[in-house]
Amino acid sequence: MKTINRKTQPLFKVALFWGAFWLVLFIFRALSVPFLKEWMSLLVASVIAGLSFILAALLVKKERKSLADIGLGWNAKSVAKFMIGTLCGMLVMAIMLFIILGFSAISIELAPAPDYWNAIGYSALVLFALAAMEEIAFRTYPLFRLSEVFGVRTAIYITSLFFALYHGLSPMNLLGPGVWGLFFAISAIAFKGIAVPLGLHFGLNWLQSFVGMKLQYASSIWSIAPGEDNGLLSTETLGLGLQLFLLVLGVVVIEIYLRKTSKTGQSSL
Numbered sequence: 001m002k003t004i005n006r007k008t009q010p011l012f013k014v015a016l017f018w019g020a021f022w023l024v025l026f027i028f029r030a031l032s033v034p035f036l037k038e039w040m041s042l043l044v045a046s047v048i049a050g051l052s053f054i055l056a057a058l059l060v061k062k063e064r065k066s067l068a069d070i071g072l073g074w075n076a077k078s079v080a081k082f083m084i085g086t087l088c089g090m091l092v093m094a095i096m097l098f099i100i101l102g103f104s105a106i107s108i109e110l111a112p113a114p115d116y117w118n119a120i121g122y123s124a125l126v127l128f129a130l131a132a133m134e135e136i137a138f139r140t141y142p143l144f145r146l147s148e149v150f151g152v153r154t155a156i157y158i159t160s161l162f163f164a165l166y167h168g169l170s171p172m173n174l175l176g177p178g179v180w181g182l183f184f185a186i187s188a189i190a191f192k193g194i195a196v197p198l199g200l201h202f203g204l205n206w207l208q209s210f211v212g213m214k215l216q217y218a219s220s221i222w223s224i225a226p227g228e229d230n231g232l233l234s235t236e237t238l239g240l241g242l243q244l245f246l247l248v249l250g251v252v253v254i255e256i257y258l259r260k261t262s263k264t265g266q267s268s269l
Contacts, residue, residue, distance in 0.1 A: 007150070010146065010148070011146075011149075013059060013145065014141070014142045014145055014146060017052075017055060017056065017059065017141050018142065018162065020055055021052055021137045024048055025044075025048055028047065028048060029044065031044075041126050041129075041130070041217050042122075042125055042126040045126065045129035045130045045133045046129045046133075048133050048137075049129060049132045049133035049136055052133065052136040052137050052140075056070060056141040057072070059141055068192075068193070069144060070140045070141045070143075070144040070145065071139060071143070071144055071188050071192065071194045072136075072140050072193070073192075078195040079195075081193070081195035081199065082195045082196070082198055082199040082202075083199060085187070085195065085196040085197065085198060085199020085200040086200070086203035086206070087199075087203065088199070088200055088203065089199060089202065089203020089204040089205075090203040090204070090206065091203075092200075092203075092204065093203070093204050093208060094207060096242055097207075097211065099238065099242065100235060100238050100239065100242075103233050103238055104234065104235045104238050105226065105227040105234075105235070106224055106225065106226055106235055107224075107225050108211055108223070109222060110221070110223075111212065111219070111220050111221055111222055111223045114221045116221070118218050118219045119209070119218060119219050119220055119221045120210075120221070123206060123209040123210075123214065123218035124206060126218060127202055127205045127206050127209060127214065127218075128202050130205070130217070131201040131202040131205060132198060134201065135184065135188075135194045135198045135201060136194070137166075138159050138162065138163045138184075138185075139184055139185055139188040139194050139197055140194060142158075142159050143155050143156070143185055143189070144189075146158055146159065147189065152189055152258060153254065153258060155185070156182060156186060156189070156254060157182075159181060159185055160178050160179075160181030160185055161174075161178060161181075163177055163178060163180075163181035163184075164176070164177045164178030164181065175240070175243040175247060176243060179243055179246050180201070180204070180246075182247075182250035182251070182253075182254065183200065184197040184201055185197070186253055187200060210222060211224055212224055
């Protein structure tokens with residue numbers, strides 16, 4: 001009975017946390033404020049990130065734990081970790097773009113009359129807020145609480161699955177956001193906080209925004225232009241191949257980390 005309670009209680013709290021997150025998200029996304037239209041994404045993400053933080057803090061306080069126990073601790077190295085994560089995210093996305101450009105028919109062109117403030121400044125604000133909202137929702141209380149009960153491996157895959165579902169019910173989200181969720185989660189566990197995954201998440205999205213892949217949030221500096229079908233592979237095939245490669249890489253990284261830490265007794269599988 002104690003074992004059942006030990007597992008069902010955390011599951012209930014994680015379900016409560018996610019239920020509250022999705023409910024607030026649904027309510028705020030349904031709001032329409034015409035004079036704030038251009039700022040709504042930033043405002044909604046910021047408010048929900050703040051509310052999610054408060055809820056996570058209340059849950060850990062009730063459990064007599066600290067924010068650091070769920071990856072929300074802050075120290076002198078947090079900014080440096082975030083910057084490193086951001087650079088890594090931008091580098092990974094740049095490599096992926098160069099591969100697609102080199103082996104497919106698409107090209108990148110300078111956008112007509114780019115609005116640099118919107119494309120660089122505002123995009124940084126809104127994409128940081130969105131990344132913070134999602135990292136708090138999936139890589140703080142749910143990830144660390146589930147890892148305590150079911151082990152790190154199971155917690156990573158559960159939170160990554162729900163992260164994929166959060167982006168939509170399309171099976172392709174499992175190979176998109178779901179795969180990135182593996183990297184965000186293992187980096188949160190390995191670095192004991194969300195500074196690195198937050199930077200990684202932000203860096204990936206920010207560079208995508210520069211080439212017009214986040215136009216729902218901000219304008220771009222460049223745009224992707226389709227060309228004649230004379231590439232070695234189609235863009236879709238290349239994209240799928242890269243995501244499958246990242247999936248395998250993510251699983252391998254997780255297993256290497258778990259085996260390394262299990263030998264030193266630092267984590268539970």
